[in-house]
Amino acid sequence: MSAVIRTTSLESGYAGVPVIRGIDLHVEAGEVVALLGGNGAGKTTTLLSLAGVVKPTGGSVELLGEPIRPGRPHLQARRGLALVPDDRSLFFNLTVRDNLKLARDRGSSTYKELEEQVLEYFPALRPKLTVKAGLLSGGEQQMLAVGRALVTRPKVLMIDELSLGLAPLVVKDMLPVVRRIATEMQAAVLLVEQHIDLVLRHSDRAYVLNRGRITLEGTAAELLDDKERLRASYLAMEVAS
Numbered sequence: 001m002s003a004v005i006r007t008t009s010l011e012s013g014y015a016g017v018p019v020i021r022g023i024d025l026h027v028e029a030g031e032v033v034a035l036l037g038g039n040g041a042g043k044t045t046t047l048l049s050l051a052g053v054v055k056p057t058g059g060s061v062e063l064l065g066e067p068i069r070p071g072r073p074h075l076q077a078r079r080g081l082a083l084v085p086d087d088r089s090l091f092f093n094l095t096v097r098d099n100l101k102l103a104r105d106r107g108s109s110t111y112k113e114l115e116e117q118v119l120e121y122f123p124a125l126r127p128k129l130t131v132k133a134g135l136l137s138g139g140e141q142q143m144l145a146v147g148r149a150l151v152t153r154p155k156v157l158m159i160d161e162l163s164l165g166l167a168p169l170v171v172k173d174m175l176p177v178v179r180r181i182a183t184e185m186q187a188a189v190l191l192v193e194q195h196i197d198l199v200l201r202h203s204d205r206a207y208v209l210n211r212g213r214i215t216l217e218g219t220a221a222e223l224l225d226d227k228e229r230l231r232a233s234y235l236a237m238e239v240a241s
């Protein structure tokens, strides 16, 4: 099966300072892949490089077999790449419905169909459609942020820190929904997440980043079975620094 998104020797940084190096990763259609690592490991930088927001300084990113055009994130979005950033980027003064409408793909589907699909995944948003996004709970805001990505009918869905500011129970409820999205929409899902055990239980594979490099990769089952190795791949950063 060919990857929906693939990086080869990807390297990126800020103002000439390298942050990630030699990143080889890929995600297939229908797969959920976790990107793990401690603070400052380069997870967000990796997602931003995949989305074309941060311009790579080396290597390549291919979306559906075609290279992405760095610095042109709107082009990647049109080609089916959706990023839910860690700040969620909602319009707090607009209603839930207007947030969804603004994000939609203006292709073949009518807005109503797209909205129904989002509500199927996140029924808690149904009674909130006319409520301003700023008045939603943290969990509802995260559902809306993912919903905004869904109305673009993404081929690649990347979520940065799904759990940021959310109660573990909310995250526990959302991860199976993300799994369903991958399976049912055949989207390639890449998740940055701090709740390691939880995310691995809902992922197919994972990569661990340590100081900008992939230090461990494997199936979620392998990583869950070898917690010591997983822990070591995290701790190496703190021990070495």
Ligand SMILES: Nc1ncnc2c1ncn2[C@@H]1O[C@H](COP(=O)(O)OP(=O)(O)OP(=O)(O)O)[C@@H](O)[C@H]1O
Pocket (backbone or CB within 6 Å): 014, 019, 037, 038, 039, 040, 041, 042, 043, 044, 045, 046
């Ligand atoms: N806009 C920026 N300009 C300069 N340096 C940056 C910028 N964004 C991130 N960095 C640096 O790049 C490194 C990696 O940051 P990044 O946010 O990618 O890590 P992360 O793994 O997502 O961490 P966290 O879990 O803390 O968000 C850090 O040292 C960070 O300080």
